[in-house]
Amino acid sequence: MINPTAAMLVIGDEILSGRTQDTNTHHLAGELTAHGIDLLEVRVVPDDTGAIIAAVQYLAERHNHLFTSGGIGPTHDDITSDAVAAAFDTPIDVRDDARAVLTAHYATTHTKLNAARLRMARVPDGAILIDNPISAAPGFSLKNVHVMAGVPMIFQAMLASLLPSLSGGKPLLSQTLRLMHAEGVIAKPLGELAAQYPEVSFGSYPFYTDSTFGTNIVSRCTDADMLDTVMTELTNMFPTETT
Amino acid sequence: MINPTAAMLVIGDEILSGRTQDTNTHHLAGELTAHGIDLLEVRVVPDDTGAIIAAVQYLAERHNHLFTSGGIGPTHDDITSDAVAAAFDTPIDVRDDARAVLTAHYATTHTKLNAARLRMARVPDGAILIDNPISAAPGFSLKNVHVMAGVPMIFQAMLASLLPSLSGGKPLLSQTLRLMHAEGVIAKPLGELAAQYPEVSFGSYPFYTDSTFGTNIVSRCTDADMLDTVMTELTNMFPTETT
Numbered sequence: 001m002i003n004p005t006a007a008m009l010v011i012g013d014e015i016l017s018g019r020t021q022d023t024n025t026h027h028l029a030g031e032l033t034a035h036g037i038d039l040l041e042v043r044v045v046p047d048d049t050g051a052i053i054a055a056v057q058y059l060a061e062r063h064n065h066l067f068t069s070g071g072i073g074p075t076h077d078d079i080t081s082d083a084v085a086a087a088f089d090t091p092i093d094v095r096d097d098a099r100a101v102l103t104a105h106y107a108t109t110h111t112k113l114n115a116a117r118l119r120m121a122r123v124p125d126g127a128i129l130i131d132n133p134i135s136a137a138p139g140f141s142l143k144n145v146h147v148m149a150g151v152p153m154i155f156q157a158m159l160a161s162l163l164p165s166l167s168g169g170k171p172l173l174s175q176t177l178r179l180m181h182a183e184g185v186i187a188k189p190l191g192e193l194a195a196q197y198p199e200v201s202f203g204s205y206p207f208y209t210d211s212t213f214g215t216n217i218v219s220r221c222t223d224a225d226m227l228d229t230v231m232t233e234l235t236n237m238f239p240t241e242t243t
Numbered sequence: 244m245i246n247p248t249a250a251m252l253v254i255g256d257e258i259l260s261g262r263t264q265d266t267n268t269h270h271l272a273g274e275l276t277a278h279g280i281d282l283l284e285v286r287v288v289p290d291d292t293g294a295i296i297a298a299v300q301y302l303a304e305r306h307n308h309l310f311t312s313g314g315i316g317p318t319h320d321d322i323t324s325d326a327v328a329a330a331f332d333t334p335i336d337v338r339d340d341a342r343a344v345l346t347a348h349y350a351t352t353h354t355k356l357n358a359a360r361l362r363m364a365r366v367p368d369g370a371i372l373i374d375n376p377i378s379a380a381p382g383f384s385l386k387n388v389h390v391m392a393g394v395p396m397i398f399q400a401m402l403a404s405l406l407p408s409l410s411g412g413k414p415l416l417s418q419t420l421r422l423m424h425a426e427g428v429i430a431k432p433l434g435e436l437a438a439q440y441p442e443v444s445f446g447s448y449p450f451y452t453d454s455t456f457g458t459n460i461v462s463r464c465t466d467a468d469m470l471d472t473v474m475t476e477l478t479n480m481f482p483t484e485t486t
Contacts, residue, residue: 018273030261044285116430187359204318
C-alpha cells in the first residue's frame, strides 16, 4: 500500500516579512507522519488572491490532500476562503450552518456578531465545516483542500478535529542514532548501508554544539522489524558512539 | 524604485517528516526585509533530484534571487549541488578553489580530507563560492541561485557572507500596535484606514493568550514619515488600547 500524499500551503505576508515564524508546518508534518500521510511539499505565499489560487490549484491537483493555514479571520487581509472558492470556481457566501455556529458562540460571550465577524461564516457551497473548539469560527474542507486558521493553537485544534476523518496509511517509523562524529567520517559506510536497504530512508543530519560537530542518523521505514535490523547494524558500525 | 524579489527553497526530508523545524526561512526573511529585498515565495521539497531541479528552475526564473538551504554535506542524501548544476545544465566537479579551502581547513584540524568530504568541493562551473567561516565547506552562487547549508548556524554565517554583495532596495519598515481586542472589533475601521493609505500594507494578526483574544496590527511601508502618520491615526482610533 502506498500512503496518501499531502501538501501544505502557508498563507501570510507576516511569514515572508520575517515577523512571524511559521510553526504550523512543523506541527502538521509530525501529525501526518504519525497518521500515515506523506507530506511531500510545502509552499508559503503572500496575502495575494492570485498567488493563493495558483498554489491551491497546483497542489490540490497533485496530492491527495492540501492543508492551508492563515487568512480566514474577519479583517481585510483575510482572503483565503474566497480564494479557495475561486480556485474551484465554487460560489461562496455566508452559510447558515456557519452563521449558527458563530451566533451560538457570541451569545455565550456577550459579543456582537458584527459584519466583520460575519465574514468568518463565508463558506463555499458544498464544503464541510471543520470544528474550532477554541474560537468557534470554523475552518472547512472543500474537496481535498482543508482550510484552517493561522493562529497555532487554533490550527492545532482544527487539525485534531479533522485528522481522524482522513484515511491514513502505515505510519512512518523512525529511529535516531546520535554520533559525536562529523558527517565526513560516517558518510561512506552509511552510503553503503543505504544501498543495501533500499526500503529504508537514511537521513544524515549534522549538528554543531560546543564547537564540535556531530551527526544524527535517522532511519525511517514503515516496517518495525526492518528498522530494528538496520539500527543494530548501525550501532555495530559505530560501536563506541551510541549515546 | 521597486525592490528586488526573492524566493527560498528549503530542501530536506527531515523538514517534511516533522523531525526538524525549519528556522532558516524565518532568519532569511528578516534579513532580506532589512536589506530591501522582498521575499515573495517559499517552498519546501524532499531530498529528490527531480523535485529540486523543477523548483530551482521555476523560482530562479521568476525572482531576482533564489536562496536554498540544505543538502550540501558529504553524505549520500546531499544532492543539492548536483541538482542545482543540472537545473542550469552546467557541468559540476571537484573544483580546485573549493578543494583548497577544505585542504587548508582540515590541515588545521588534523582531519583527513577523505572521499566523502571531498564531495563538498563539488561546485558548478562558473559559480562563485560563498564563505563558510564555521566549517569551511563553502556554499556557492550559480547565476541568481545562492546555495547554502541547512545547519542554522552555518546558514546564517553564509548569509552574512553573501548578503552585503547583493543590491537591495529600500528596507521595509514596520510598526506594531498591540491591542487587547479581538479582530472582529477592529476589522471595520482598520479596513477603512487600509483603503485610505494604499501605499501602506496593514496586517492584522490575532493572538490568544490567557483565554483572551488580542490583535497585533502591523503597518509596513518604506516611508518612515508615512508610517508615523498612520500609526498616529491607529493610536487615535483605539485610544485606550495602546500598550
